[in-house]
Amino acid sequence: QKEVEQDPGPLSVPEGAIVSLNCTYSNSAFQYFMWYRQYSRKGPELLMYTYSSGNKEDGRFTAQVDKSSKYISLFIRDSQPSDSATYLCAMTPDSNYQLIWGAGTKLIIKP
Amino acid sequence: DGGITQSPKYLFRKEGQNVTLSCEQNLNHDAMYWYRQDPGQGLRLIYYSQIVNDFQKGDIAEGYSVSREKKESFPLTVTSAQKNPTAFYLCASSILGGLNTEAFFGQGTRLTVV
Numbered sequence: 218q219k220e221v222e223q224d225p226g227p228l229s230v231p232e233g234a235i236v237s238l239n240c241t242y243s244n245s246a247f248q249y250f251m252w253y254r255q256y257s258r259k260g261p262e263l264l265m266y267t268y269s270s271g272n273k274e275d276g277r278f279t280a281q282v283d284k285s286s287k288y289i290s291l292f293i294r295d296s297q298p299s300d301s302a303t304y305l306c307a308m309t310p311d312s313n314y315q316l317i318w319g320a321g322t323k324l325i326i327k328p
Numbered sequence: 329d330g331g332i333t334q335s336p337k338y339l340f341r342k343e344g345q346n347v348t349l350s351c352e353q354n355l356n357h358d359a360m361y362w363y364r365q366d367p368g369q370g371l372r373l374i375y376y377s378q379i380v381n382d383f384q385k386g387d388i389a390e391g392y393s394v395s396r397e398k399k400e401s402f403p404l405t406v407t408s409a410q411k412n413p414t415a416f417y418l419c420a421s422s423i424l425g426g427l428n429t430e431a432f433f434g435q436g437t438r439l440t441v442v
Contacts, residue, residue, distance in 0.1 A: 225368045251430070260332075260418055260433030261371075305370060307431075313378075313424050315361070315386070316431060320370035 220244055223306055223319030231327050236293040240306035240319045243287065247308040247317075250282050252291045255303045255321065264304070265291060296326045330355045334419050334434035340442050341406070341413065349404045349437045351419035358424050360402035361431065364388060365416040374417075377402055378424060406439065414441050 223240045230236055238252075248269055253261035265280040267273045267289075273280045279292040289308075293300055306319040332353045341347045353360065359378045363371040373386030377396040391410025396402055402421075406413045416438050420431040 223370070258416075258436070258438070260334075260420075260435050261431075262433065263430045266430065315373060315376060318371040320368060 218243065219320075220317050221306060221308060221319045224322055225320050227323040227325055229325040229327060230296060232296060232298060234296050234326075236296050236300070236324060236326075238291040238293075238304050238306075238322050238324070240289050240308075241287055242289075242308060242317075244310065244317075245284070245287065246310035249309045249312060250280070250289050251307045251316070252278075252280055253305045253307060255305060257302075261305055298326045298328050300324065301326045332419060332421055332432055332434040334417075334437050336437060337435065339437055339439045341439060342442060344408045346405055346407050347439065349406070349417055349419075349439070351402045351404065351434060352400055353402075353419075353421045353432075354400060355421055355432060356399070357421035357432070358399070359422045360396070361420040361422075362386075362392070362394065362402070362404045363418045363420065365418060365436075371418065374404065413439055415439060 221242045250267045252265040254264045255261040267280050267282050270282045270284045277294045281290045303321040303323045305321040307316040309316050335350045361376040362374040372388050374392050375394040377383035393405045418436050419434045422431045
């Protein structure tokens with residue numbers, strides 16, 4: 218079993234829909250949780266970052282961490298075609314430790 | 329502009345050849361990483377380095393080698409021992425310590441065996 222599980226998709230939704238992307242993990246020591254966005258043939262870039270539990274909002278994006286369930290989510294409101302990309306979750310127990318990555322979910326927003 | 333530069337963007341290798349992928353950063357980051365990305369498998373760590381002249385194997389180091397002679401540079405050599413080298417290779421860097429764990433990525437090198 219992988220430490221971090223993420224459905225690779227693709228997930229296809231119409232423009233304007235609310236998108237929910239998720240990862241589950243097995244290591245209860247994880248404290249730092251990140252979502253990266255990767256456009257085709259490009260390097261990933263950090264989208265959202267959360268330390269420990271709770272919610273974090275940035276514009277149309279909301280990141281949630283539920284440590285009791287070992288489950289993290291990224292919500293995208295009013296989705297746009299430009300949001301079409303692969304979204305990777307990453308997490309680590311310690312800022313001096315390497316990141317552990319999910320497989321990435323390919324998201325397609327249809328105009 | 330600060331960032332990470334990978335070169336070349338596309339690379340073709342013949343069977344039995346070694347090739348070296350370049351990664352340079354001007355972010356003054358201590359840590360640098362090499363990842364391999366295959367469809368549906370996310371990022372797999374090949375090697376990482378937290379300090380000059382020191383590096384550690386990641387999950388899939390076999391058939392690869394690295395060096396860290398300068399803080400800014402972390403080249404990756406794909407040797408002939410790597411049996412399936414066709415993939416997208418990503419270099420990243422980060423600072424160590426504190427609450428900031430953000431990894432900054434280059435634009436990647438796509439390696440194809442011909």
